[in-house]
Amino acid sequence: MPRRSSSLLGVAALLAIVTAGAGACGSGSSSSASACDSPGVSSSEIRLGLLYPDTGPTASAIATARAGVDARIGLANEKGGIHGRKIVYDWRDDQDNPTANATAARYLVEQRNVFGLLEFSFVADGSAQYLADKGIPVGGLSVGDAWSKHPNMFTVGATTVSPIDVFGNFLKSQGAGKTAVVATALSAGTGDTNSVLTQSVQAAGIDIVDNIAFTDGADDPASVGRRVAASGADSAVVIINGPALPAVVAAIRAAAPRMKVVLSFGGYDHQLLAAAGQIMAGVTIPIFYRPFESGGPAVEAYRQAMIRYAPQYNDPEQQLAYTAYIDTDLYLRGLEAAGPCPTRQSFMSGLRAVTSYDAGGLLMTPMNIARDLGKQITCWSFVQVNAEGKGFNVLGDQQCGRVLPAGAGAS
Known part of the structure:
Protein backbone atom coordinates (compact mmCIF):
# COMPACT_ATOMS: atom_id res chain seq x y z
CA MET A 1 0.00 0.00 0.00
CA PRO A 2 1.72 3.24 -1.08
CA ARG A 3 2.33 5.90 1.52
CA ARG A 4 2.31 9.67 1.32
CA SER A 5 5.62 11.01 0.08
CA SER A 6 5.62 14.08 2.35
CA SER A 7 3.56 15.36 5.17
CA LEU A 8 -9.31 20.37 6.64
CA LEU A 9 -9.56 22.41 6.28
CA GLY A 10 -10.60 22.32 8.65
CA VAL A 11 -12.83 21.09 8.87
CA ALA A 12 -14.77 22.84 9.19
CA ALA A 13 -15.80 21.66 7.23
CA LEU A 14 -14.62 19.88 7.25
CA LEU A 15 -15.18 17.48 8.07
CA ALA A 16 -14.02 7.24 10.11
CA ILE A 17 -14.39 3.76 12.65
CA VAL A 18 -13.49 0.97 14.64
CA THR A 19 -14.17 -2.36 15.64
CA ALA A 20 -11.06 -3.55 17.08
CA GLY A 21 -11.75 -4.58 20.59
CA ALA A 22 -14.87 -2.44 20.34
CA GLY A 23 -16.31 -4.35 17.42
CA ALA A 24 -17.57 -1.87 14.83
CA CYS A 25 -16.54 -3.80 11.74
CA GLY A 26 -15.64 -7.36 12.60
CA SER A 27 -13.46 -9.59 10.55
CA GLY A 28 -15.03 -11.59 7.75
CA SER A 29 -16.85 -14.77 8.50
CA SER A 30 -15.50 -16.68 5.51
CA SER A 31 -12.03 -18.18 5.74
CA SER A 32 -11.78 -18.92 2.01
CA ALA A 33 -13.60 -16.38 -0.11
CA SER A 34 -14.62 -17.34 -3.63
CA ALA A 35 -14.10 -15.21 -6.73
CA CYS A 36 -16.83 -12.76 -7.71
CA ASP A 37 -17.65 -10.85 -10.86
CA SER A 38 -17.72 -7.43 -9.18
CA PRO A 39 -15.10 -4.83 -10.16
CA GLY A 40 -12.18 -4.79 -7.74
CA VAL A 41 -13.17 -8.07 -6.07
CA SER A 42 -11.01 -11.18 -6.37
CA SER A 43 -10.89 -14.36 -4.32
CA SER A 44 -8.36 -12.76 -1.97
CA GLU A 45 -8.80 -8.96 -2.18
CA ILE A 46 -11.19 -6.05 -2.43
CA ARG A 47 -9.50 -3.11 -4.15
CA LEU A 48 -10.65 0.42 -3.29
CA GLY A 49 -9.57 3.81 -4.56
CA LEU A 50 -8.52 6.75 -2.38
CA LEU A 51 -8.80 10.36 -3.52
CA TYR A 52 -7.29 13.22 -1.52
CA PRO A 53 -5.14 16.32 -2.11
CA ASP A 54 -1.50 15.31 -1.78
CA THR A 55 -0.76 18.75 -3.27
CA GLY A 56 -2.77 21.97 -3.44
CA PRO A 57 -4.07 24.61 -1.01
CA THR A 58 -5.62 22.19 1.51
CA ALA A 59 -3.00 19.41 1.29
CA SER A 60 -1.41 20.17 4.67
CA ALA A 61 -4.82 20.22 6.34
CA ILE A 62 -5.88 16.86 4.88
CA ALA A 63 -2.53 15.08 5.25
CA THR A 64 -3.42 13.02 8.32
CA ALA A 65 -6.64 11.66 6.79
CA ARG A 66 -4.68 9.00 4.91
CA ALA A 67 -3.17 7.83 8.20
CA GLY A 68 -6.66 7.18 9.53
CA VAL A 69 -7.51 5.17 6.42
CA ASP A 70 -4.32 3.10 6.80
CA ALA A 71 -5.00 2.48 10.48
CA ARG A 72 -8.57 1.25 10.01
CA ILE A 73 -7.79 -0.91 6.96
CA GLY A 74 -4.71 -2.29 8.70
CA LEU A 75 -6.83 -3.27 11.68
CA ALA A 76 -9.41 -4.96 9.46
CA ASN A 77 -6.76 -6.96 7.60
CA GLU A 78 -5.14 -7.96 10.88
CA LYS A 79 -8.45 -9.57 11.82
CA GLY A 80 -8.82 -11.43 8.53
CA GLY A 81 -10.24 -8.77 6.22
CA ILE A 82 -13.89 -8.64 5.19
CA HIS A 83 -15.47 -12.02 4.42
CA GLY A 84 -11.96 -13.45 4.10
CA ARG A 85 -10.68 -10.82 1.66
CA LYS A 86 -7.84 -8.40 2.32
CA ILE A 87 -8.66 -4.72 1.74
CA THR A 99 -11.03 18.94 -12.76
CA ALA A 100 -8.15 16.90 -11.36
CA ASN A 101 -10.60 15.25 -8.96
CA ALA A 102 -12.77 14.14 -11.89
CA THR A 103 -9.76 12.86 -13.87
CA ALA A 104 -8.39 10.93 -10.90
CA ALA A 105 -11.76 9.33 -10.17
CA ARG A 106 -12.10 8.17 -13.78
CA TYR A 107 -8.60 6.70 -13.68
CA LEU A 108 -9.28 4.72 -10.51
CA VAL A 109 -12.60 3.39 -11.80
CA GLU A 110 -11.71 2.75 -15.45
CA GLN A 111 -8.00 1.92 -15.30
CA ARG A 112 -7.55 0.46 -11.83
CA ASN A 113 -10.99 -1.18 -11.77
CA VAL A 114 -11.65 -0.35 -8.11
CA PHE A 115 -14.80 -1.51 -6.32
CA GLY A 116 -15.45 1.92 -4.82
CA LEU A 117 -13.82 5.06 -3.48
CA LEU A 118 -12.82 6.68 -0.23
CA GLU A 119 -12.62 10.43 -0.75
CA PHE A 120 -11.16 13.02 1.63
CA SER A 121 -11.31 16.17 -0.42
CA PHE A 122 -12.93 19.58 -0.54
CA VAL A 123 -13.57 19.26 -4.30
CA ALA A 124 -15.55 16.02 -4.38
CA ASP A 125 -18.18 17.77 -6.51
CA GLY A 126 -15.73 17.43 -9.42
CA SER A 127 -16.37 13.69 -9.74
CA ALA A 128 -19.68 13.31 -7.88
CA GLN A 129 -22.02 13.10 -10.88
CA TYR A 130 -19.75 10.70 -12.78
CA LEU A 131 -19.49 8.39 -9.75
CA ALA A 132 -23.25 8.58 -9.16
CA ASP A 133 -23.96 7.69 -12.80
CA LYS A 134 -21.65 4.68 -12.49
CA GLY A 135 -23.20 3.59 -9.16
CA ILE A 136 -19.81 3.68 -7.41
CA PRO A 137 -20.01 3.59 -3.59
CA VAL A 138 -18.15 6.63 -2.20
CA GLY A 139 -17.32 7.25 1.45
CA GLY A 140 -15.30 9.95 3.17
CA LEU A 141 -15.20 13.56 4.28
CA SER A 142 -18.49 15.40 3.79
CA VAL A 143 -17.74 18.85 2.44
CA GLY A 144 -20.08 20.36 -0.13
CA ASP A 145 -23.62 19.43 -1.05
CA ALA A 146 -22.76 16.42 -3.25
CA TRP A 147 -22.92 14.17 -0.20
CA SER A 148 -26.59 14.89 0.38
CA LYS A 149 -27.55 14.87 -3.31
CA HIS A 150 -26.14 11.51 -4.39
CA PRO A 151 -27.35 8.25 -2.78
CA ASN A 152 -24.08 6.49 -3.61
CA MET A 153 -22.13 8.79 -1.25
CA PHE A 154 -21.81 7.77 2.41
CA THR A 155 -20.35 9.63 5.37
CA VAL A 156 -20.64 9.67 9.13
CA GLY A 157 -19.78 13.34 9.39
CA ALA A 158 -22.49 15.21 7.45
CA THR A 159 -21.52 18.58 8.89
CA THR A 160 -22.34 21.12 6.20
CA VAL A 161 -25.60 19.83 4.74
CA SER A 162 -27.99 22.12 6.64
CA PRO A 163 -27.72 24.97 9.16
CA ILE A 164 -28.37 23.98 12.79
CA ASP A 165 -28.88 26.06 15.89
CA VAL A 166 -26.14 24.40 17.98
CA PHE A 167 -23.22 26.66 17.02
CA GLY A 168 -25.08 29.93 17.31
CA ASN A 169 -26.56 28.88 20.64
CA PHE A 170 -23.12 28.00 21.94
CA LEU A 171 -21.68 31.40 20.96
CA LYS A 172 -24.64 33.12 22.56
CA SER A 173 -24.12 31.13 25.79
CA GLN A 174 -20.58 32.55 25.89
CA GLY A 175 -21.84 36.12 25.66
CA ALA A 176 -21.16 36.71 21.97
CA GLY A 177 -23.15 39.42 20.22
CA LYS A 178 -20.97 40.25 17.20
CA THR A 179 -18.91 37.68 15.31
CA ALA A 180 -16.25 37.86 12.63
CA VAL A 181 -15.85 34.78 10.42
CA VAL A 182 -12.39 33.87 9.08
CA ALA A 183 -12.31 31.04 6.53
CA THR A 184 -9.82 29.44 4.18
CA ALA A 185 -10.18 30.78 0.65
CA LEU A 186 -9.83 28.81 -2.60
CA SER A 187 -12.20 26.04 -1.58
CA ALA A 188 -15.83 25.61 -2.59
CA GLY A 189 -16.31 23.27 0.36
CA THR A 190 -15.22 25.99 2.76
CA GLY A 191 -17.78 28.30 1.21
CA ASP A 192 -20.53 25.77 1.94
CA THR A 193 -19.38 25.48 5.54
CA ASN A 194 -19.21 29.25 5.87
CA SER A 195 -22.77 29.63 4.60
CA VAL A 196 -24.18 27.02 6.98
CA LEU A 197 -22.38 28.49 9.99
CA THR A 198 -23.39 32.03 9.11
CA GLN A 199 -27.05 31.01 9.18
CA SER A 200 -26.57 29.26 12.53
CA VAL A 201 -24.94 32.31 14.07
CA GLN A 202 -27.48 34.79 12.72
CA ALA A 203 -30.43 32.63 13.82
CA ALA A 204 -29.17 33.02 17.40
CA GLY A 205 -29.40 36.80 17.06
CA ILE A 206 -25.66 37.32 16.65
CA ASP A 207 -24.47 39.79 14.02
CA ILE A 208 -21.86 38.76 11.45
CA VAL A 209 -19.80 41.94 11.33
CA ASP A 210 -17.11 40.73 8.91
CA ASN A 211 -16.43 37.72 6.71
CA ILE A 212 -12.72 37.36 5.94
CA ALA A 213 -11.16 35.01 3.38
CA PHE A 214 -7.67 33.79 4.22
CA THR A 215 -5.12 32.01 2.03
CA ASP A 216 -2.08 30.60 3.77
CA GLY A 217 1.12 31.89 2.19
CA ALA A 218 -0.66 34.74 0.42
CA ASP A 219 -2.43 36.65 3.21
CA ASP A 220 -0.85 38.17 6.31
CA PRO A 221 -2.39 36.87 9.56
CA ALA A 222 -1.72 40.25 11.17
CA SER A 223 -4.01 41.94 8.64
CA VAL A 224 -6.72 39.43 9.51
CA GLY A 225 -6.34 40.35 13.17
CA ARG A 226 -6.62 44.04 12.39
CA ARG A 227 -9.80 43.50 10.36
CA VAL A 228 -11.37 41.49 13.18
CA ALA A 229 -10.52 44.24 15.67
CA ALA A 230 -11.83 46.99 13.34
CA SER A 231 -15.13 45.13 12.91
CA GLY A 232 -15.95 45.44 16.61
CA ALA A 233 -16.46 41.68 16.92
CA ASP A 234 -16.51 40.21 20.42
CA SER A 235 -16.08 36.66 19.09
CA ALA A 236 -14.58 34.88 16.11
CA VAL A 237 -15.47 31.79 14.12
CA VAL A 238 -12.40 30.33 12.41
CA ILE A 239 -12.70 27.80 9.56
CA ILE A 240 -9.01 27.08 9.02
CA ASN A 241 -6.97 23.95 9.62
CA GLY A 242 -3.34 23.02 9.25
CA PRO A 243 -0.22 25.04 10.07
CA ALA A 244 -1.82 28.47 9.51
CA LEU A 245 -4.39 28.13 12.31
CA PRO A 246 -2.18 29.14 15.28
CA ALA A 247 -0.83 32.18 13.43
CA VAL A 248 -4.35 33.40 12.64
CA VAL A 249 -5.54 32.81 16.20
CA ALA A 250 -2.49 34.64 17.59
CA ALA A 251 -3.11 37.59 15.28
CA ILE A 252 -6.78 37.84 16.30
CA ARG A 253 -5.89 37.71 19.97
CA ALA A 254 -3.13 40.31 19.59
CA ALA A 255 -5.38 42.78 17.77
CA ALA A 256 -8.57 42.07 19.75
CA PRO A 257 -7.50 40.84 23.20
CA ARG A 258 -10.99 40.98 24.72
CA MET A 259 -12.51 38.26 22.55
CA LYS A 260 -15.18 36.38 24.51
CA VAL A 261 -14.78 33.21 22.47
CA VAL A 262 -12.81 31.88 19.51
CA LEU A 263 -14.69 28.96 17.94
CA SER A 264 -12.47 26.96 15.58
CA PHE A 265 -13.55 24.17 13.25
CA GLY A 266 -10.07 22.69 13.26
CA GLY A 267 -7.25 22.20 15.73
CA TYR A 268 -8.32 19.19 17.77
CA ASP A 269 -4.80 17.89 17.44
CA HIS A 270 -2.30 17.16 20.23
CA GLN A 271 0.60 17.46 17.82
CA LEU A 272 -0.51 21.03 17.09
CA LEU A 273 -0.59 21.75 20.83
CA ALA A 274 2.96 20.51 21.17
CA ALA A 275 4.03 23.15 18.67
CA ALA A 276 1.68 26.02 19.50
CA GLY A 277 -0.33 25.11 22.57
CA GLN A 278 -0.02 28.40 24.44
CA ILE A 279 -1.23 30.30 21.39
CA MET A 280 -4.29 28.03 21.16
CA ALA A 281 -5.16 28.22 24.87
CA GLY A 282 -8.86 28.91 25.33
CA VAL A 283 -9.87 28.09 21.73
CA THR A 284 -13.06 26.00 21.56
CA ILE A 285 -13.58 23.27 18.96
CA PRO A 286 -16.87 21.47 18.15
CA ILE A 287 -16.68 17.72 17.46
CA PHE A 288 -19.33 15.11 16.62
CA TYR A 289 -17.48 12.01 17.87
CA ARG A 290 -16.24 10.74 21.23
CA PRO A 291 -13.48 13.02 22.57
CA PHE A 292 -10.08 11.41 23.06
CA GLU A 293 -10.28 12.60 26.67
CA SER A 294 -13.30 10.35 27.32
CA GLY A 295 -11.11 7.26 26.86
CA GLY A 296 -12.58 3.77 26.75
CA PRO A 297 -12.01 0.65 24.63
CA ALA A 298 -13.01 2.24 21.30
CA VAL A 299 -10.64 5.19 21.67
CA GLU A 300 -7.83 2.90 22.79
CA ALA A 301 -8.42 0.61 19.79
CA TYR A 302 -8.04 3.63 17.51
CA ARG A 303 -4.81 4.69 19.24
CA GLN A 304 -3.28 1.23 18.92
CA ALA A 305 -4.27 0.94 15.25
CA MET A 306 -2.61 4.29 14.52
CA ILE A 307 0.55 3.23 16.34
CA ARG A 308 0.77 -0.01 14.36
CA TYR A 309 -0.36 1.08 10.91
CA ALA A 310 0.45 4.82 10.75
CA PRO A 311 3.66 5.00 12.81
CA GLN A 312 4.83 8.07 10.90
CA TYR A 313 2.61 10.11 13.24
CA ASN A 314 4.04 10.19 16.74
CA ASP A 315 0.75 11.32 18.30
CA PRO A 316 -2.39 9.56 17.02
CA GLU A 317 -4.77 12.08 18.61
CA GLN A 318 -5.36 14.13 15.46
CA GLN A 319 -8.74 15.30 14.25
CA LEU A 320 -8.59 14.43 10.54
CA ALA A 321 -7.01 11.02 11.15
CA TYR A 322 -9.75 10.27 13.68
CA THR A 323 -12.63 11.21 11.40
CA ALA A 324 -11.05 9.43 8.42
CA TYR A 325 -10.74 6.32 10.57
CA ILE A 326 -14.43 6.53 11.41
CA ASP A 327 -15.53 7.05 7.80
CA THR A 328 -13.33 4.15 6.70
CA ASP A 329 -14.97 1.99 9.33
CA LEU A 330 -18.35 2.94 7.91
CA TYR A 331 -17.16 1.83 4.46
CA LEU A 332 -16.01 -1.50 5.85
CA ARG A 333 -19.40 -1.88 7.51
CA GLY A 334 -20.93 -1.52 4.05
CA LEU A 335 -18.65 -4.22 2.67
CA GLU A 336 -19.66 -6.50 5.51
CA ALA A 337 -23.33 -5.86 4.85
CA ALA A 338 -22.84 -6.54 1.13
CA GLY A 339 -22.27 -10.24 1.82
CA PRO A 340 -19.61 -12.77 0.79
CA CYS A 341 -19.82 -11.83 -2.89
CA PRO A 342 -20.26 -8.04 -2.76
CA THR A 343 -21.66 -5.94 -5.57
CA ARG A 344 -21.86 -2.17 -5.62
CA GLN A 345 -25.63 -2.37 -5.33
CA SER A 346 -25.57 -4.86 -2.43
CA PHE A 347 -23.08 -2.56 -0.68
CA MET A 348 -25.43 0.41 -0.91
CA SER A 349 -28.60 -1.45 -0.05
CA GLY A 350 -26.91 -3.36 2.78
CA LEU A 351 -25.42 -0.28 4.41
CA ARG A 352 -28.66 1.65 4.14
CA ALA A 353 -30.45 -1.16 6.00
CA VAL A 354 -28.31 -0.71 9.14
CA THR A 355 -30.44 0.83 11.88
CA SER A 356 -27.87 1.28 14.65
CA TYR A 357 -24.24 2.23 13.99
CA ASP A 358 -21.87 3.80 16.50
CA ALA A 359 -18.45 2.95 15.01
CA GLY A 360 -17.74 0.57 17.85
CA GLY A 361 -18.33 3.31 20.41
CA LEU A 362 -16.56 6.22 18.74
CA LEU A 363 -19.87 7.92 17.98
CA MET A 364 -21.63 8.96 21.17
CA THR A 365 -25.05 9.02 19.49
CA PRO A 366 -25.70 5.88 17.38
CA MET A 367 -26.82 6.51 13.79
CA ASN A 368 -29.86 4.97 12.17
CA ILE A 369 -28.24 4.74 8.76
CA ALA A 370 -31.48 3.65 7.12
CA ARG A 371 -32.99 6.99 8.16
CA ASP A 372 -30.20 9.48 8.83
CA LEU A 373 -27.27 8.84 6.49
CA GLY A 374 -26.42 12.06 4.65
CA LYS A 375 -28.48 14.21 6.99
CA GLN A 376 -27.02 16.98 9.11
CA ILE A 377 -25.50 15.93 12.44
CA THR A 378 -27.31 17.79 15.21
CA CYS A 379 -25.50 16.54 18.36
CA TRP A 380 -22.05 17.97 19.11
CA SER A 381 -19.55 18.17 21.92
CA PHE A 382 -17.27 21.12 22.56
CA VAL A 383 -13.64 20.78 23.66
CA GLN A 384 -11.49 23.69 24.76
CA VAL A 385 -7.70 24.02 24.85
CA ASN A 386 -6.75 24.33 28.52
CA ALA A 387 -5.05 27.38 30.00
CA GLU A 388 -1.60 25.78 29.80
CA GLY A 389 -2.10 24.90 26.13
CA LYS A 390 -1.16 21.29 26.83
CA GLY A 391 -4.48 19.49 26.49
CA PHE A 392 -8.23 19.75 25.99
CA ASN A 393 -11.11 20.04 28.42
CA VAL A 394 -14.53 18.69 27.47
CA LEU A 395 -17.16 21.38 28.07
CA GLY A 396 -20.07 19.51 29.63
CA ASP A 397 -22.33 16.95 28.02
CA GLN A 398 -23.07 16.56 24.35
CA GLN A 399 -25.27 19.39 23.08
CA CYS A 400 -28.07 18.55 20.65
CA GLY A 401 -30.08 20.99 18.58
CA ARG A 402 -32.28 21.16 15.52
CA VAL A 403 -32.00 21.84 11.82
CA LEU A 404 -33.06 25.40 11.08
CA PRO A 405 -35.84 26.09 8.58
CA ALA A 406 -34.92 27.33 5.13
CA GLY A 407 -33.94 30.98 5.16
CA ALA A 408 -33.33 31.10 8.92
CA GLY A 409 -30.75 33.68 9.83
CA ALA A 410 -30.74 35.29 6.38
CA SER A 411 -30.13 38.98 6.53
Missing part, protein backbone atom coordinates in the same frame (compact mmCIF):
# COMPACT_ATOMS: atom_id res chain seq x y z
CA VAL A 88 -6.17 -2.84 -0.46
CA TYR A 89 -6.29 0.53 -2.20
CA ASP A 90 -4.79 2.63 -4.98
CA TRP A 91 -4.64 6.39 -4.47
CA ARG A 92 -4.56 9.51 -6.57
CA ASP A 93 -3.84 13.17 -5.83
CA ASP A 94 -6.77 15.41 -6.81
CA GLN A 95 -4.61 18.53 -6.28
CA ASP A 96 -7.54 20.25 -4.51
CA ASN A 97 -8.89 20.93 -8.00
CA PRO A 98 -12.33 19.81 -9.29
